Amino acid sequence: MTKTIGSAVLDATRQLALAGIEGAHLDARILMSSVLKVAPHQASLLGGNFLDKTQLERFGEVIQKRLSRVPVSHILGYRDFFEHRFFVTPDVLDPRPETELLVVEALKESCQNVLDLGTGSGCILLSLLAKNLSAQGLGVDISEAAIAVARKNAKNLHLQNRAHFSLSNWFSNVEKQKFDLIVANPPYIHPNQLERLSPEVLKEPMMALTDNEDGLGSFKKIAMSAQKFMAVGARLVFEIGYDQGPLVAEILNTSGFQDIRVVPDLNGCDRMITCCSK
Numbered sequence: 001m002t003k004t005i006g007s008a009v010l011d012a013t014r015q016l017a018l019a020g021i022e023g024a025h026l027d028a029r030i031l032m033s034s035v036l037k038v039a040p041h042q043a044s045l046l047g048g049n050f051l052d053k054t055q056l057e058r059f060g061e062v063i064q065k066r067l068s069r070v071p072v073s074h075i076l077g078y079r080d081f082f083e084h085r086f087f088v089t090p091d092v093l094d095p096r097p098e099t100e101l102l103v104v105e106a107l108k109e110s111c112q113n114v115l116d117l118g119t120g121s122g123c124i125l126l127s128l129l130a131k132n133l134s135a136q137g138l139g140v141d142i143s144e145a146a147i148a149v150a151r152k153n154a155k156n157l158h159l160q161n162r163a164h165f166s167l168s169n170w171f172s173n174v175e176k177q178k179f180d181l182i183v184a185n186p187p188y189i190h191p192n193q194l195e196r197l198s199p200e201v202l203k204e205p206m207m208a209l210t211d212n213e214d215g216l217g218s219f220k221k222i223a224m225s226a227q228k229f230m231a232v233g234a235r236l237v238f239e240i241g242y243d244q245g246p247l248v249a250e251i252l253n254t255s256g257f258q259d260i261r262v263v264p265d266l267n268g269c270d271r272m273i274t275c276c277s278k
């Protein structure tokens with residue numbers, strides 16, 4: 001059987017959508033581009049071309065995996081985030097497009113010494129260091145497997161001399177020093193909300209999703225200690241849940257931060273909060 005790239009993508013989109021997979025068309029296009037070994041936008045331009053037998057079979061295999069709810073990044077082994085491709089495994093959170101907004105926000109001012117708490121794949125820290133050529137940074141995580149993934153990404157992006165990683169329960173293993181920027185996308189999902197998550201999200205490490213408290217536990221722990229590790233006027237930027245703006249603002253206020261500002265995402269929902277140390 002022969003098929004054009006366009007009709008194969010269309011058929012796969014229908015199958016994925018019928019299975020209740022959100023973003024079916026985008027997933028089908030990304031998976032097709034991986035089979036063709038081209039960028040996703042190029043796959044769209046090749047719609048009229050025919051797939052050969054091997055490509056058709058390979059596309060069928062990856063679509064079957066997606067139908068069994070394996071996340072796209074686990075099928076491919078990577079995720080494109082901000083300006084780079086990150087190696088990912090089931091040990092780390094699949095980097096999200098909304099977290100790119102945190103990178104954009106953090107890049108609004110220059111920084112020299114960055115701390116990324118809960119670094120996961122290292123996507124935030126490495127994106128920041130790639131843009132700030134003279135900066136260096138430390139990424140910490142409580143997961144040893146995540147640290148290994150972040151180190152591999154640092155090496156892949158030739159940032160291993162400026163990006164350091166260590167195992168730490170938030171600040172427990174961070175040497176006393178003053179950072180001018182602290183970033184964190186901590187686990188902030190309330191345990192009661194887990195049942196609403198898609199099967200793909202539930203395949204991600206639980207410690208990346210929830211604090212097993214009330215979704216605010218990580219913010220409280222980080223806010224309590226952060227100023228000891230910040231230069232005067234240094235910035236702290238958190239990613240937050242859509243309904244957590246006022247609650248996290250209150251936590252930061254109580255911990256003595258100033259210039260607290262909730263930043264919405266493109267849908268107008270609370271997405272980040274920034275503040276400065278005193």
Ligand SMILES: C[S@@+](CC[C@H](N)C(=O)[O-])C[C@H]1O[C@@H](n2cnc3c(N)ncnc32)[C@H](O)[C@@H]1O
Binds near residue numbers: 094095169
């Ligand atoms: C939401 S994920 C964010 C990963 C990555 N920064 C990103 O934005 O894609 C949260 C990360 O925090 C880590 N984490 C959870 N509890 C932690 C703790 N007590 N100390 C350090 N890291 C922790 C998790 O292992 C996970 O990698």
